[in-house]
Amino acid sequence: MDSARKTLTNLQPAAIKGRGSASYLAGRYEVRTAHGEDDGWGSLYEDADAVSRPDTRVSEETARSIISRNDSPDIAFGQSLNPYRGCEHGCVYCFARPSHAYLELSPGLDFETRLFAKVNAAERLQTELARPGYVCSPIALGINTDSYQPIERRYRITRGVIEVLDACSHPFSLLTKNASVVRDIEVLASMAQRGLVSVYFSVTTLDNQLSARMEPRASAPHARLKAMRTLAEAGVPVGVMVAPVIPTINDGEIERILEAAHAAGARAAGYVLLRLPHELKQVWRDWLQLHYPDRAAHAMSLIQQMRGGKDYDAAFGKRQRGEGPFAQLIAQRFRKAWRRHGFGRLPALDTAQFVPPRKPTPQLDLF
Template identity: 75%
Template structure:
């Protein structure tokens, strides 16, 4: 990274520390010190970055993939961008498609798909639709803070509830409890499961890495509430990062088991495209004493590179350190009695009626 582009300090309440250029950017902005005072001092004195939300009309809402590394073949993402601001988020590079920065723009320039429920209903009503469990919020969190205002996730869930369509959730937010009235009845029919991503149990580390996500103890409490209501709950230790949070692997699994989780998984840190720059910048600002060592271990697990996207190894890595993490996870998984993620029932799905110009007279 050009010295002129290096961030000088973390930004309170934000994960990224600068507007990292997207790989498709046609023009880029540069701050230069003209000798009359540091441009970085000027930036430090600027007003805090405000979250901007653009309402958009999605043309389609179900995304499909054939990746052998992902259990879910179909997903629904109510939002683009994510205010949680997780510095490690693998979805950050997707903002480059919008000609926006995968750095600060990803967590401050958000898009709400306000017609998501309408599009979902139309897609479920197609004669050739084949029911498979939908994953909500795989790319960005369905329960990020703006959901309280826009309620797009709630509207999508209402369609799934009305059609008995199975789905799974992965979130870092305790806000999922708001929709327990829909989730609990569906869980009793084998139609839903919820997993929480828990990266650390250390509140200070969480505040640095995922500044606007729910605190770790809040996620655990939500996990317990859902479990007590009969909802199958899982935990994802994701991402697992060498010399940052990998030492907590067993403790996170134990805490989750104590709060009702019955299934568990983990994913190693992934650094596709611009995310490697966002991550390196954060690492240098928060842990300059170990930054080189952390990146060395990451590269040892990625064939000498910051990231290797090869199917089969991109989630788990390779080499001795990756094998050690895999062995630790497997041992803790057995000791704590975790099982598999529950299979969801697709046989109860009832397609919605296609909209008729005559309305619902008959």
């Protein structure tokens, strides 16, 4: 464990500019943790600069497999692909944060500062799509971690994946918080003409200040709406996800977000209630207490009312929407705004055009 992480583990959580989490919360699978003790000479605070400005480190890894399968009844896709592990966007509410515990890393600051790039993602994808038993169904990109997070500018792994999908006419959908998706507008527009792609933007708030606190390295709300409009005008089917909906923080914006997204070209919409699995419970409580101490207790009370008295209920059918009167009110408000603006469903993606890529061989294209 580096000295900055050890130091911050000891200190009270404090807001860090450009980061969502405020601490190196230990993961549930860590077999060893470090705890610093001040010797009276201030040695515990020698790395104050490193603590207040944690850097981003990216490790390159070779993935053994790249397509993940899903059989959850409340999730609309059966296959997904994540080019990266961890996410520099730093969204404090991200339900994927606890996945870093499997790496013996912190679901707190490590999740947004210790990233992993699957540099062979495009190659593995081509191999898996070429398998004789592969059955084509749409692949969802960027579900656990954003495919267009800032390090994509350097690694271009998502671009490589899209090029493989384009070459074999395989349908896919995208979910992102980053306006840099428009970098790939030419290939996205071309695939959209063939009914092979749709793009959803996650818009949590229209308030720039709240966005900067809650999702510090994601694109600003107005930039996401601009990117949404650009893709829609290019013929790419676009939708919006109001996710997550958080009581006392952004639940009052549901109607405004849907109105702005529809004006920007979104024609489908959905929402997800805040989810707090595993270590995320504490990450979220720390953030609430730091930024909204006046409403922290009330916010958690409402969250627990929608989760059967607990911080989180992972049961299928409940984890996305919650239960109880307040959850029902959110659902009713969303449904009314959805109808008022004329949202519907995006066109179904076409799986019939898929042509399996050639299985890579040492002979390459000689035969």
